Structures are given as structure tokens and as C-alpha cells.
Amino acid sequence: MALKSVNDILGVLEQQAQWREQPLQKLLQNWADVVGSKVAAHTRPLSIQRQVLWVATSSAAWAQNMTFSRQTLMVKLNQKLPEPLLDIRFSTAGWAVPPELPKQKLVVPQDHPSYLGSLSSSRRQMHPHIQNVDTAFGSWAQKIQVRSHNLPLCPQCQCPTPPGELQRWHVCSICAAKQFANTDKNSLF
Template identity: 35%
Template sequence: MQPRSLEQLLRQLQQDPRWQQDRTLRQIQQRWSGLVGPAIAAQAEPVAIQRQTLQVAVSSGAWAQTLSFERLRLLQRLRQELKIKPQEIKDIRFSTAYRDRRTVTAPLESDRQQQSWQAHPCRLGETLNPAIASDPLQRRRDLSRRLPRCPRCGIPTPPGELQRWRCCALCIRQQWSSPTG
């Protein structure tokens, strides 16, 4: 038996379906953020191709469900932009079960998201008394006392809602759903 050249071995290896899948997965991982956008890329990461299905790790069940609704659009985009053949990847599955194999961040863990949440208009800048903070019912009462009132119905309303709609969410919903709206 005559030894094969390195070029022949590499050509044979590249023809192997498993090698093709690995190459396709690496190609998807490299371009993932550009394909789905930075917001989705922060919460979801492709981790494997199994049985012609791209397995994507997500940070939460809510992300899995949301992205499942978009899976056909994402699959079409993958095929178009990366020139992936339909027989290579037939579907996409989003799951939290792959979290141990991923590096995506959990919701609100990034500094930018945390700062954004702290700066949201509905948040109160004051800190709570530790004794009140431990009792959920007392905490809710304390927050209700400090919130401004809706001018229409008089219930405690987050400042962000008043700033945005000049009334609480319940009143604006009622206004929008009324026939004269």
C-alpha cells in the first residue's frame, strides 16, 4: 500500500460530512452577530449542528420562544448570506439546554443593560429601608405611597408612564381601545 500525500488526505477529509458540518458551524459562528444583530447575538449562540438541525443556546425560555417564531426567516437568511445548502441545515432549534456549552450572557448581566434598566423612568431613585425591603407586601405599599397619582383614575403610577402618556397604562389602554380613541 502506497502512502497518500497530505493533499490527498486533506481532500478526503474535506469530503467527510462531519467535517462539512464543523466547517459550516464555524462559518455560522463567525458571522452570527452580523446575521442576527447584536441584541440577539448577546442572548443566543449557535453551538452545534445535529441531524441537519442548527442547535442554538439561548439565555432564557422567553428568548427560545421568541426566536422560534423567527426560525424560518433566520434559516432563509443563513442560506442566502452564507450559501448554505438546504440539505446541510434543514431547521434551527433554540434551547436553554445548551447553556453549559455557550458563552451568552443572561438577561441584565451586561453593564450596558443594567445601566439602562437603572436609568429607566419607571425606576425610583430612592433606596428602601432594609426592614421594608424584606417584606414584599410592605415594600409594595411603600412604593405605592411614593409614586405619583394618575390624573384620570388616581392610582399610583410609575413616573415613566405619566411622562409618556400623561396617565397610567390602564387609562391609556382604555382610551386606545375605546371606539372614539
């Protein structure tokens, strides 16, 4: 085994892991150069989704004018981007939102009403070498039984239900979904 220098290893890692700038970041850096300062003052790239660039404009007139020149703009942008764009969509939606991304709330499992607490002990009991379907099902059924032991029952269907669901909806999530579906159907007519 030959020893490689740190630079060689980092070069290989960069190629394998594709350590490169995200397409939107690269586009944001080059936006004013490609479209010009006047257009850049009235447009703001928002996202790239499925190779379609979404751009916010300051007015509907700007959106319409930019739509007419999107093919030319796409050719210029594709020269600067690692992956080519298939289309560009312009809209006034998103213009009022500040350009910096809002802080997103971190979602943790404990916040979900179905959270049952730490299940690390049941994960340790998993059997990686289950021979057949019957033993796999038996193992799963046993784990579900251990999990649902001492859980309160849903007043509607009598299924073991996490306490958070009962506090939130007064029934299990399945019964709650059925109630919401029935409410939506009744409100339509």
C-alpha cells in the first residue's frame, strides 16, 4: 500500500464526494454579472428545483419581460452552472420575503404526539439472522406488544395509543384522520 499525500487524498475526496458549490450558491454569485445590475435590482433567484430556476421579480411587468428573454438568459446561466437548467420561471411570489433564509424550527421526535420515549433497548434486541417469515412476524408482533404495553386505549377503536395523541386529538391518529376526512367531506356539501 502506497502512502498518499494529504493533497492527493483531499483531491480524491473532493471528486468522490462532489465537494463543490451548490448550483444556487454559484448562480447567486454570478447573477448580477449575467443579467446586469438594473435587472438584478428587480429580480432575485429563489431556488432551483428539478433543474428549474425560480426567480422572484419586483413586479408582474418585470416577470413578463424576463419571461420573454428567458431562453437567452438560460444559455448564459448554463455556461456558469455545473448542471444545466431546463427552464426559468419568473413570478412576483417571494419578492416581499427578505433575501436571507428564515430560521427553521428544529423538529425533534419528542415533539410528535406519537412519541413513545427511547426505544434503544428494543433496538438492541433485534435479531439480524431471522430464518423465515413466520419468525420475523412473531418477532415484530412481540416488539409491538412490548411497545404498546401500558399504553392507554383509544376511546373509539380501543387500540393502544400514545398519550400525546390522546392529549391532542382525544383519539388515536387513525381515528382522528377519519374524523378530519369526514369533516372535510361534510364541509364540501
